[in-house]
Amino acid sequence: xxxxxxxxxxxxxxxxxxxxxxxxxxxxxxxxxxxxxxxxxxxxxxxxxxxxxxxxxxxxxxxxxxxxxxxxxxxxxxxxxxxxxxxxxxxxxxxxxxxxxxxxxxxxxxxxxxxxxxxxxxxxxxxxxxxxxxxxxxxxxxxxxxxxxxxxxxxxxxxxxxxxxxxxxxxxxxxxxxxxxxxxxxxxxxxxxxxxxxxxxxxxxxxx
Amino acid sequence: xxxxxxxxxxxxxxxxxxxxxxxxxxxxxxxxxxxxxxxxxxxxxxxxxxxxxxxxxxxxxxxxxxxxxxxxxxxxxxxxxxxxxxxxxxxxxxxxxxxxxxxxxxxxxxxxxxxxxxxxxxxxxxxxxxxxxxxxxxxxxxxxxxxxxxxxxxxxxxxxxxxxxxxxxxxxxxxxxxxxxxxxxxxxxxxxxxxxxxxxxxxxxxxxxxxxxxxxxxxxxxxxxxxxxxxxxxxxxxxxxxxxxxxxxxxxxxxxxxxxxxxxxxxxxxxxxxxxxxxxxxxxxxxxxxxxxxxxxxxxxxxxxxxxxxxxxxxx
Numbered sequence: 001x002x003x004x005x006x007x008x009x010x011x012x013x014x015x016x017x018x019x020x021x022x023x024x025x026x027x028x029x030x031x032x033x034x035x036x037x038x039x040x041x042x043x044x045x046x047x048x049x050x051x052x053x054x055x056x057x058x059x060x061x062x063x064x065x066x067x068x069x070x071x072x073x074x075x076x077x078x079x080x081x082x083x084x085x086x087x088x089x090x091x092x093x094x095x096x097x098x099x100x101x102x103x104x105x106x107x108x109x110x111x112x113x114x115x116x117x118x119x120x121x122x123x124x125x126x127x128x129x130x131x132x133x134x135x136x137x138x139x140x141x142x143x144x145x146x147x148x149x150x151x152x153x154x155x156x157x158x159x160x161x162x163x164x165x166x167x168x169x170x171x172x173x174x175x176x177x178x179x180x181x182x183x184x185x186x187x188x189x190x191x192x193x194x195x196x197x198x199x200x201x202x203x204x205x206x207x208x
Numbered sequence: 209x210x211x212x213x214x215x216x217x218x219x220x221x222x223x224x225x226x227x228x229x230x231x232x233x234x235x236x237x238x239x240x241x242x243x244x245x246x247x248x249x250x251x252x253x254x255x256x257x258x259x260x261x262x263x264x265x266x267x268x269x270x271x272x273x274x275x276x277x278x279x280x281x282x283x284x285x286x287x288x289x290x291x292x293x294x295x296x297x298x299x300x301x302x303x304x305x306x307x308x309x310x311x312x313x314x315x316x317x318x319x320x321x322x323x324x325x326x327x328x329x330x331x332x333x334x335x336x337x338x339x340x341x342x343x344x345x346x347x348x349x350x351x352x353x354x355x356x357x358x359x360x361x362x363x364x365x366x367x368x369x370x371x372x373x374x375x376x377x378x379x380x381x382x383x384x385x386x387x388x389x390x391x392x393x394x395x396x397x398x399x400x401x402x403x404x405x406x407x408x409x410x411x412x413x414x415x416x417x418x419x420x421x422x423x424x425x426x427x428x429x430x431x432x433x434x435x436x437x438x439x440x441x442x443x444x445x446x447x448x449x450x451x452x453x454x455x456x457x458x459x460x461x462x463x464x465x466x467x468x469x470x471x472x473x474x475x476x477x478x479x480x481x482x483x484x485x486x487x488x489x490x491x492x493x494x495x496x497x498x499x500x501x502x503x504x505x506x507x508x509x510x511x512x513x514x515x516x517x518x519x520x521x522x523x524x
Contacts, residue, residue, distance in 0.1 A: 088239035127485035129384035130512040133401035
């Protein structure tokens, strides 16, 4: 019963995420290389923990909430984790993923924001026809390096991101990853009712 | 512009560093001994169930593993390959195998489908009476339990009908190929993966056993027809032929190439997934697509899970 309810909630969220682009007022593309630490139940102590590396890229629609310092976003992404040898006889398998993600960003200042996100992955182990699902949740401090937002209807910003995630895989006892990456945000539509793209809501913004 | 350039350089450097995992940890690459148990049954009791090239399959496997200097290679053919002999061989390996050792078990012969018994599939060694006695065959779980009690890692390679039934279900993975491709075609795996994620628990009953099976749980595997000159003339079971070819073995002159087609990333470490993938592609292009209609096609299956087994380490 509980599982069915969770299933329904995920499907509703999934549909909701899909409709968000209709209301979005910016688009971002991001890339981040990362290191993935994982462990599985094993009789061999030396293989109970291992490190892998990977890359992730995603495109996100961002919806700026009026009169607040919050953005919500949703997007699609692709990630690849590479094989890593863990013993003389074993590799930790790599896999490729297609994922949907959704998240919330709070802007502390012009330069700094913090995002919390959840990703639903559909993954396939490298060189096999085996698929699995998993959910990843994480936080990501973001530092804005470049922005040319002053008064333009189309502008771009470049953020440096440091995502730290927990990957809830059922075939592993635990897994987490950390990385660094670039998020290149292109503001395609200007919403005059939103804040002036400086990350801080002011009376001036509200007046607009 | 300078800032863009700096960020770009930093990202590229990090990407290069992060793809070289050896920087982050050291791996103990110690490998112990390797054992191969090989069985081929072509001539069953009577003649109605006889096969043609399963003997060749086992013989080629024997040459291959001996060529790669496996510590021990035991090969049994036809009436030598009974259940009691196989169990005795397994016991002898059980006595000597250690945690870092690898045991390969190969069988070419008959398999029996899940319509017999409780959804189980069966491996049919040589048997001694005209009706197949259940005491002289291995069910999937019986064989997996036998292998489980051997220390180290184990690889089970089966070129038999219904071999996919021997691939353990780890609870959370979804096989992208159905057990009966000819009837159901490609399945939709998206909702299956989420259904399993939300409703199933991980099953780690056989964490140290990898399986490669020549056909699905409800599919027959085929061998070359000696009376048909238009079907490739491989003189093997088709799956075994392409599996050995992917490992650089040539049935025609029994030679082993130093170039291994399965080594897709050229790291000299030949894993079960790489072997599966290369064999799958060769089998698909050279047999399934050439000689079989969609209805008759069959596909190999292998184990899921987060770990991959290194069958051969050919590092200089």
